[in-house]
Structure formats: C-alpha cells, structure tokens
Amino acid sequence: MKYIFKKIITLIITLLVISLLTFLAFQIIPGDSALTALGTNATKEAIDALREELGLNEPLFIRYGSWLSGIIKGDFGLSSQYNIPVSSLLKDRFIVTFYLAVIALIVIIVLSFPFGILTVKKEGGFLDRVITLICQINMAIPPFFLGMLITLIFGLILKMFTPGAYVGIQDNFLGFLGYLFFPAVAIALPKAAMLIKFLRSSLLRQLKLDYVRTARSKGDTEHQILYKHVLKNGLIPVITFLAMMIADVFAGSIMIEQVFSLPGLGRLLVVAISNRDFPVVSAIIMYIAILIVFINFIVDILYQYIDPRVRIS
Amino acid sequence: MKEDYLLKVNNLEIGVFSGNKKKNTIVNGISFAIEPGEMIGIVGESGSGKTMTALSVIGLLPKNIEIFNGSIEFENKNLTQLNEKQRRNLKGNHISMIFQEPMTSLNPLSRVGNQVNEMLFNHSKLNKEEIKKKTLSMFEEVGLQYPEEIYEKYPHQLSGGMRQRVMIAMAMICNPKLMIADEPTTALDVTIQAQLLELIKKLNKEYGTAVILISHDLGIVQSVCDRALVMHNGEIVEEGLVEEIFHSPKVMYTKDLLKAVPSIQNRKNSLEKKEIISKSEKDIILKIDKLSASYKEKDAKLFGRTMKKPVLTDIDLEIFRGEIYGIVGESGCGKSTLAKVIAGVHKEIEGGIVLKESRPQMVFQDSYGSLNPAKKVGWILEEPLRIKGGYTKKQRQDAVYEILEQVGLQKEHTHRYLNELSGGQRQRVNIANSLMLKSEFIILDEPVSALDVTVQAQILNLLINLREKYQLTFLFISHDLNVIGQICDRVSVMHNGKIIESASVEELYHNPTHEYSKTLIHSIPGME
Numbered sequence: 001m002k003y004i005f006k007k008i009i010t011l012i013i014t015l016l017v018i019s020l021l022t023f024l025a026f027q028i029i030p031g032d033s034a035l036t037a038l039g040t041n042a043t044k045e046a047i048d049a050l051r052e053e054l055g056l057n058e059p060l061f062i063r064y065g066s067w068l069s070g071i072i073k074g075d076f077g078l079s080s081q082y083n084i085p086v087s088s089l090l091k092d093r094f095i096v097t098f099y100l101a102v103i104a105l106i107v108i109i110v111l112s113f114p115f116g117i118l119t120v121k122k123e124g125g126f127l128d129r130v131i132t133l134i135c136q137i138n139m140a141i142p143p144f145f146l147g148m149l150i151t152l153i154f155g156l157i158l159k160m161f162t163p164g165a166y167v168g169i170q171d172n173f174l175g176f177l178g179y180l181f182f183p184a185v186a187i188a189l190p191k192a193a194m195l196i197k198f199l200r201s202s203l204l205r206q207l208k209l210d211y212v213r214t215a216r217s218k219g220d221t222e223h224q225i226l227y228k229h230v231l232k233n234g235l236i237p238v239i240t241f242l243a244m245m246i247a248d249v250f251a252g253s254i255m256i257e258q259v260f261s262l263p264g265l266g267r268l269l270v271v272a273i274s275n276r277d278f279p280v281v282s283a284i285i286m287y288i289a290i291l292i293v294f295i296n297f298i299v300d301i302l303y304q305y306i307d308p309r310v311r312i313s
Numbered sequence: 314m315k316e317d318y319l320l321k322v323n324n325l326e327i328g329v330f331s332g333n334k335k336k337n338t339i340v341n342g343i344s345f346a347i348e349p350g351e352m353i354g355i356v357g358e359s360g361s362g363k364t365m366t367a368l369s370v371i372g373l374l375p376k377n378i379e380i381f382n383g384s385i386e387f388e389n390k391n392l393t394q395l396n397e398k399q400r401r402n403l404k405g406n407h408i409s410m411i412f413q414e415p416m417t418s419l420n421p422l423s424r425v426g427n428q429v430n431e432m433l434f435n436h437s438k439l440n441k442e443e444i445k446k447k448t449l450s451m452f453e454e455v456g457l458q459y460p461e462e463i464y465e466k467y468p469h470q471l472s473g474g475m476r477q478r479v480m481i482a483m484a485m486i487c488n489p490k491l492m493i494a495d496e497p498t499t500a501l502d503v504t505i506q507a508q509l510l511e512l513i514k515k516l517n518k519e520y521g522t523a524v525i526l527i528s529h530d531l532g533i534v535q536s537v538c539d540r541a542l543v544m545h546n547g548e549i550v551e552e553g554l555v556e557e558i559f560h561s562p563k564v565m566y567t568k569d570l571l572k573a574v575p576s577i578q579n580r581k582n583s584l585e586k587k588e589i590i591s592k593s594e595k596d597i598i599l600k601i602d603k604l605s606a607s608y609k610e611k612d613a614k615l616f617g618r619t620m621k622k623p624v625l626t627d628i629d630l631e632i633f634r635g636e637i638y639g640i641v642g643e644s645g646c647g648k649s650t651l652a653k654v655i656a657g658v659h660k661e662i663e664g665g666i667v668l669k670e671s672r673p674q675m676v677f678q679d680s681y682g683s684l685n686p687a688k689k690v691g692w693i694l695e696e697p698l699r700i701k702g703g704y705t706k707k708q709r710q711d712a713v714y715e716i717l718e719q720v721g722l723q724k725e726h727t728h729r730y731l732n733e734l735s736g737g738q739r740q741r742v743n744i745a746n747s748l749m750l751k752s753e754f755i756i757l758d759e760p761v762s763a764l765d766v767t768v769q770a771q772i773l774n775l776l777i778n779l780r781e782k783y784q785l786t787f788l789f790i791s792h793d794l795n796v797i798g799q800i801c802d803r804v805s806v807m808h809n810g811k812i813i814e815s816a817s818v819e820e821l822y823h824n825p826t827h828e829y830s831k832t833l834i835h836s837i838p839g840m841e
Contacts, residue, residue, distance in 0.1 A: 026467075028552070122432075133731060208415055209417060210412060210417040210418045211417060211418055211419055211420040211421070212416045212417070214412065214419065214420075214480075214483075215371060215431075216404065216421070217371060217373055217404055217405060217409065217410045218372055218404065218431055218432050218435055218483070219401045219403070219404035219406060219407040219432075219435045219436060220401075220431065220435065221401065222433075224435075228431075229420050229422075229423070232422050232423075233420070233421065233422055243329060264372070292528040307421075308421075308422065308467040308469070308470075309421060309467070309469050
C-alpha cells in the first residue's frame with residue numbers, strides 16, 4: 001500500500017514536470033496564437049483584444065497556473081483553428097482512436113500469444129521457421145504500405161469494406177467497428193510480429209534455466225513445464241514490452257489514420273501542428289504523457305503481484 | 314552374481330554429433346553398478362563426464378547430447394529403451410536428483426511448498442490435504458524449522474542452505490530408490506555443507522535410498538560414501554571402496570589427484586622457509602587498527618534518508634613483509650569488504666589503516682569476468698604500464714614477456730583472447746596483471762575457488778614461487794579452510810564482520826580457541 005502511495009506521488013510529480021515543460025515549450029516557439037487565429041490581415045487592435053481575451057498578456061507563471069487548473073478540470077481552452085473547446089474536439093477524435101486501439105490490441109494479443117507459444121513448442125521445426133519468416137516480413141513492411149495493401153486486398157478486391165467510407169459511431173456502431181477492423185489489423189500486424197519474436201526468445205531463454213531442469217527431474221510433462229513454470233517467468237520482460245506497445249497504440253497512429261481517412265487523434269495532431277493550434281497540440285501531448293506515465297504505473301504495480309522478488313515488504 | 318543390482322550401467326557412451334556426423338564423445342564406454350541402498354561417490358575434475366553420466370541415468374541429458382551406445386538398467390529395465398512417458402514416471406518417483414545451484418534450481422515465482430507438492434501431484438493419488446501434510450512432514454524430516462512458514466515462502470526468501478534442504482525434501486518425498494546429488498554442497502558454506510552431508514547420510518540410512526554423490530571435492534566423497542568411482546576424460550579410471558582409493562590408489566591419475574588436494578597435511582616444505590618473513594616492527598607492511606567499515610543503504614521510504622549499514626567492526630590486523638596471510642570466513646562475513654578497504658576501493662571507513670605499499674594489487678575469483686574479454690592478453694597486461702606512463706611500446710612488451718614467463722605462460726599467449734585460455738591460464742594472466750606494476754603486496758580474493766584441484770595445486774605452487782622470487786606479501790582470502798591451511802603462514806577467522814581469532818595456521822587448525830573457529834575446523838570434510 002505504501003508502495004502504491006509512493007508511486008502515485010512520483011506519478012503526480014512526473015506529470016507536473018511534463019506539463020511545465022509542455023507549457024514552456026509553447027511559450028518559446030515563435031508564433032502568436034492570436035495572430036494565427038485572426039489571420040495576417042487582422043488589425044492590431046483586434047489582435048490585442050484577442051490576446052487580452054486569451055490571457056496572453058498575463059505573467060508567465062499566472063498563465064501556467066490557470067492553464068494547469070484548466071487541465072485538471074478538463075478544460076484545455078479553445079482551439080484556435082476551430083474556435084470550439086479543445087475538450088469537445090478531442091472527445092470525438094479520442095473515441096475513434098480508442099476503439100481503433102482496443103481492436104488492434106485484441107488482434108495483437110490473439111495473434112501473438114498462441115503463435116509465440118507455438119514457435120517455442122516447435123522450436124527449430126518447420127512451423128517455427130514459417131512463423132518467424134512471416135513475422136520478419138511483417139516487421140519489415142512500413143505501416144502505411146501495409147495499410148495500402150490491406151485497402152487494396154480487402155477493400156478493392158475482396159470488397160469486405162469500402163475504403164474511405166468512414167461510418168460514424170452514432171450512425172451505426174457495428175458498421176463503425178467493422179470499418180475500424182482493417183486499420184486496426186494494419187496497426188496490429190507489425191506489433192504482433194514483434195511480440196511473437198519477443199515472447200519466443202523470452203520463453204526459450206527461460207527453458208534453458210536450471211529450474212526447468214528441476215521440473216523435468218520431477219517428471220513434469222512438457223505441457224506442465226511450459227504452462228506452470230516457464231510462461232509466468234517468461235512474461236516478466238514481456239509485460240514491459242507490451243506496456244510500451246499499448247501506450248504506442250493508444251497514442252494514435254498518424255499513418256494509418258491518414259491512409260484509412262479516420263478522424264482520430266493522430267490526424268488531428270498533424271492538422272493542429274501545421275495550423276499552430278497550440279491548445280490542441282498541448283492537450284494531445286498531455287494526453288500521451290498521462291497515458292505513458294499511467295501505463296508505467298500500472299506495470300510497476302503489476303510486477304509487485306507477479307514477481308515476489310521485487311515485492312516490497 | 315544374479316540381478317540384485319539397482320542400477321547397472323553397461324558400456325555407456327555419450328556425446329554430441331558435431332558437423333558431418335562426426336561423433337564427439339564425452340563419456341567413453343563406462344560400466345558400473347550400484348546396489349540398493351548404497352552410497353557411491355563419483356569424483357573427477359570438470360569435463361570428466363561425471364555430470365553427463367548422472368544426467369543420462371535420470372534422463373535429463375540436454376537435447377543435443379545423445380547416448381551413442383550401451384545400456385542403463387534400472388531394476389532390470391533398460392532405461393534407454395523406455396518411451397518418454399515411461400521415463401517420466403520414473404523421474405522423481407524412483408530416481409530423483411538434486412543440483413548444485415540451490416538458488417536457480419527452484420522456480421523463483423512459485424512458493425516452495427507448491428514446488429514440492431508438484432512431485433506428489435505427478436506421482437501419487439493423494440488429495441490436496443494429504444499432499445500438503447506430507448510435504449510439511451518432509452520439511453520437518455530434512456531439518457527445516459517452522460515448516461508451515463517455509464511452505465509459504467518463495468525461494469529468494471530462504472538462505473542457500475534452506476533452499477538446498479527444500480530440494481532434498483523434494484527429491485526424497487516420493488521415497489525414490491535412487492537419488493543423484495550433483496555437487497549438492499559446492500555453493501554452500503562449509504558449516505552448512507557439513508550439516509547437509511549429515512542429512513543425506515541420515516536419509517540414505519533411514520529410507521534405504523541409494524545415493525550417487527557427484528563431487529569434485531574428494532574430502533566430501535571420502536567422508537560420506539562407501540564406494541567411489543574416479544572419472545577422467547570420460548572414463549572410469551579407478552573404482553573401489555573409499556578407504557582403498559584414498560589410502561592406496563592404484564592408478565597414476567588418482568595418485569596425482571590426491572596429491573593435489575589442498576590440506577594442512579599437504580603443506581609444502583618450501584613453506585617452512587621462514588627466513589623470508591621478518592617479524593620486526595619496521596617490516597610491518599600493513600597495520601590496521603580498530604577499523605570499521607559500512608555501506609550506505611537507502612531507506613525504503615519515499616524521501617528516506619541514507620543509513621549506514623556496518624559491515625566491519627573493530628578490525629585489528631598486522632601483516633609482515635613476506636608473509637602469506639589468510640582470511641577465512643563464510644559468505645557474508647565481510648572478508649571481501651576487508652579486501653576492498655585495504656585496496657582502497659571501499660572508502661566508507663573509520664579507524665586507522667597504514668599500508669607501506671602505495672598500490673596493492675588484487676586478484677579475483679572470477680578469472681574471466683575480471684578482465685576485458687574483448688582485448689587480447691598482451692593489451693590487458695600492458696594496460697597498467699600504459700596508464701602509469703613513461704614506457705615505450707618495446708619496454709612494455711618486454712615487461713609483459715618477462716612476467717608471462719614467471720607465471721608459466723609463453724609469449725604466444727599475448728595474442729590470445731581470454732576465452733581461448735583455460736581457467737588456470739586465465740588465473741595466471743590475472744596474477745601476471747597484479748605483478749605488472751611491481752607491487753609487493755597482493756590481495757588475492759578466492760583466487761583458486763573456481764579451479765579444479767590439480768589446477769588449484771599448480772596455482773598455489775606458482776604463488777609460493779612468486780613470493781620467493783619477488784619478496785611478495787600476500788593477503789589470501791578464502792572460504793576454503795583446506796586451501797588456507799596449505800598455503801598460509803598466519804590466518805584470521807572472520808565472522809559477522811569481526812575478526813574472532815588470529816593465529817598461526819598450525820595453532821588454529823590443531824587448537825582453535827573460539828567456539829566458531831572450532832565449528833569451522835570440524836566442518837572440514839575428511840577432518841576428524
């Protein structure tokens with residue numbers, strides 16, 4: 001319990017530091033939000049008025065304070081390009097990225113664990129070599145190209161979905177999920193391939209250890225050895241790897257969203273950066289930071305339960 | 314001579330297929346037999362094939378290693394012809410095994426109670442309650458106090474000795490007919506070793522379980538076994554009753570092996586040349602007065618303060634020029650910290666330390682890990698001179714050649730990498746390295762503990778010769794009382810960060826005064 005408390009404190013401090021850095025970064029970057037919002041033809045008075053309205057004339061730390069307290073309340077200010085609250089802008093995009101990530105994650109796990117374990121069981125055999133080769137190919141193909149291949153094969157040739165005809169979540173939930181499935185596969189395949197290889201090497205490393213020999217000396221079957229002894233030990237490094245992957249998936253994929261024209265966070269970020277929409281950019285940065293810090297927090301807690309050696313009395 | 318053997322190994326040949334189907338044999342057609350309830354020892358140096366022999370009996374040979382030829386008959390069944398399932402049913406149930414490394418031999422993520430239970434799940438029809446009861450009573454049998462508490466523990470929460478007791482409980486719980494113990498006490502302290510050997514002997518008598526005890530340590534085999542096999546290069550070179558083998562060995566190899574075993578009885582005559590040690594006040598090379606040392610340890614709290622954890626307390630020590638001074642003690646007693654303090658590496662100290670040698674050098678146990686494996690020997694040995702500066706390339710090379718010759722290596726070795734040398738050669742490189750700067754005071758931390766006995770004997774001889782040649786003084790740290798007894802002039806016994814007794818070797822080994830020293834001396838296998 002004390003450990004969790006300590007971790008939460010560290011988590012909060014980390015987030016505060018990140019928020020400060022984000023805030024300062026946008027103060028240093030040249031460019032005036034008011035000017036960008038009003039366009040180059042705006043009068044000086046109009047710009048000054050907007051600056052006043054956006055609070056840009058206040059001292060730095062006061063602006064940081066009000067910005068931070070806004071974030072805590074879920075208020076990221078107004079998007080300078082769309083002129084609507086950032087939070088409502090993000091909410092719609094987030095839902096798309098969220099579902100995309102969840103489906104991708106399911107695909108990753110459904111593919112990687114069975115195949116990872118299979119390669120270990122058949123180590124050195126035909127199946128092992130075939131799976132390893134497929135993984136290699138998957139990792140080598142850039143994601144956008146994989147997205148295009150999927151569009152071509154499943155969209156244009158097999159006609160399993162209509163490329164570009166995005167279905168909104170309000171319109172048809174199942175249609176929405178159906179449309180997200182193929183981009184999710186495009187995100188998942190290279191990551192699943194990595195996870196299979198990682199899991200494979202982690203399990204094989206465990207199989208060489210002394211305690212496995214002890215298990216064999218007890219008359220354990222290979223099945224018992226794999227599922228009762230090796231899997232749990234082999235998962236320890238995999239958890240960290242998987243956590244990084246989860247964070248990556250939830251941060252949104254710029255490439256894939258672009259290829260499948262999905263209105264997700266990744267695309268929003270690209271547009272916001274090119275339009276100097278700083279409230280939106282900083283909100284997305286904070287979202288990604290919170291995501292990563294929080295997932296790491298979960299992993300640390302998880303280790304406490306899985307590995308008794310790091311458990312703190 | 315009818316079938317009352319428990320195990321009969323016939324013309325067994327084990328090895329690996331290297332490229333183009335060439336056979337590379339590890340075990341070379343050996344035959345031996347064991348009667349029920351017998352306690353037999355297999356001794357031999359590393360690479361002699363003793364472990365492979367044992368693994369083939371229980372059926373745990375690594376995948377790439379095969380049985381080429383011969384048979385292993387267990388209760389008149391040829392094990393090499395059984396299928397996988399039949400073999401599995403024997404493992405643990407009729408033939409069990411304990412291993413050298415009690416730390417890594419248990420699953421780190423599983424409670425030890427469950428790990429022992431698994432044996433019964435595999436081989437008995439008992440229900441959960443009965444299994445737990447049986448495990449607990451077995452824990453008690455192997456001398457684990459508070460079995461209920463141990464049952465719930467994870468391996469890392471137990472000491473090495475306790476873990477090995479858990480392993481023994483696991484190996485004995487199905488009441489097997491044969492237990493193989495592969496170096497079961499090698500990783501443990503000598504007092505724990507004595508207790509565990511006693512335990513194995515007791516279980517052997519009580520349960521009538523035959524035991525194959527594999528060890529590089531002849532003293533252990535001598536003290537617990539009835540019969541012994543001596544293995545060398547994959548062959549059994551001698552076989553017989555323990556008394557015969559140890560008192561009147563027939564084969565040259567066994568004789569050499571016995572001669573190499575360090576012990577106080579084997580002290581070399583050259584050691585008695587006391588004139589090189591002077592005992593006048595001006596020849597004190599190291600004087601330590603009321604020295605304490607501590608480590609910094611961070612509090613587990615969020616903003617916890619660093620606290621001092623004492624490791625050494627009130628150490629007094631005087632070492633004279635030309636002496637080989639031994640420090641003996643069990644793991645965790647602070648002997649390595651003392652070495653670091655004297656070498657000036659560990660600086661958290663209080664108290665007086667006067668060293669009349671600006672740069673004491675160190676030699677460590679791990680001859681491979683303590684040198685850079687990516688560099689050639691010549692480069693490694695030149696490094697101290699390069700750092701000191703003021704030498705030409707030629708001068709450095711000549712210095713290296715000279716030292717190499719002194720430690721029994723040749724010029725050619727400068728072009729080798731560490732992995733191209735044997736363990737003994739590597740330790741010679743380490744010793745050479747410590748001599749490069751012409752230091753007169755060398756600290757040796759377990760310098761021969763990782764070596765085979767014959768190599769050990771060579772290195773000990775080398776040290777004695779080097780001392781005479783260069784007037785060196787050694788501080789020799791070891792857990793091995795036999796090695797200390799053989800080579801040192803005076804010795805201090807350390808326990809819990811204190812020196813509890815200092816005396817000449819003869820005095821300590823024949824009349825230890827402190828209680829702990831007595832236990833330690835009496836734990837030496839083969840010492841009555």
